[in-house]
Amino acid sequence: MYRTFVKRTSHFVVPVLLVAYGMFFSATAEANNVEANREGSLITVRGDSAGNDIIILRDGRGGVVVRGQNGTTVNGGPSVRFSNIDLNQLDIRMFEGADTVRLSNLEINNDLFVNLGPGTDRLFSTAQPCFIGANVAIEGESGNEIIRLYGMTIGQDLAINSQVGTSNVELRDLTVGLGLTVIGDNLQDTVSLLRCDVGDTTSIETKEGNDQVSVLDHVGFDLFVSTDKGSDGVTLDNVLTDEDIGVFTGEQNDTAVFTDVTSGKNINVAMDTGNDIFVGTNVFAEFDAVFIGGNSTDTFNDNGVAGGEETNIIEFEIFP
16 A cells, blocks of 8 residues: 555656646746737737837838847747738837837837836837827836937827826927827926927926926927926926916925027916026017916026016015
8 A cells, every 4th residue: 555655646746846847937938028919000019027128110121020128038039020011000018027118210100009017117219210190108107217209200199197106208309290298296207308399288297206397499389387396497498389388386495497488478487385496588478477486485587588468576585
């Protein structure tokens, strides 16, 4: 009986160990792998829980390539190429992990959607510009996001929502047919717009935290910046809008610097509670220019600030 028991047990244990080893080996082999699939004129890209690093580009033969970098595989190999595709939509969802996504030289007839998922993530477009026929929506989740978009042409709306965590957003040389929206969270955010041309409303909302917002060489329909509670800095330089400009910095000690700013209608600046500083140089609104310092001791530095119909400077105490 003893010999029979040992023999049967050994035959049972070995296959179980082999199965367990196989499961472990399979899971390890599949880690840091991105799945890319084509559904007609739609390409979907799905990350896993590892820190994925990919570039998506259009090659010289007109195909779309999804290529892994720094150890990331795509469908189990180095890359996947989709040939003879008239790309209508690109849907990217990276899920967990510290992910990096690069976009290069893409032409998308309709929409681009990117969800970076939880983790400290990065989204870049390269020096080879992308053309998006309709909308671009970019979402973070929990974690810190770095987003750099350069040279894109977007037919309709661009919306960036970093959700929970800090956001560091730089948008440079973009042409946006309709609206541009950037939404941060209640931590320290940095948003920079440089040489962007926006057909409709530009809206930047960083919520609480010590935030920095700069808008330089900007042309648009109107522009609104809201930084909420925190010691914030807002810089507008060489900004021209068809209609209104509004900047609202919330509580605590804030600084707003306007240089060569022109509104086709009104300019409204409200700086709320705190020892705030406004510096205006060559600032003009076709109709009304209204500046409200709020409670505490506020400084208004006037180097040429005017409204075509009315100029109101309220609750500022220091005029150097």
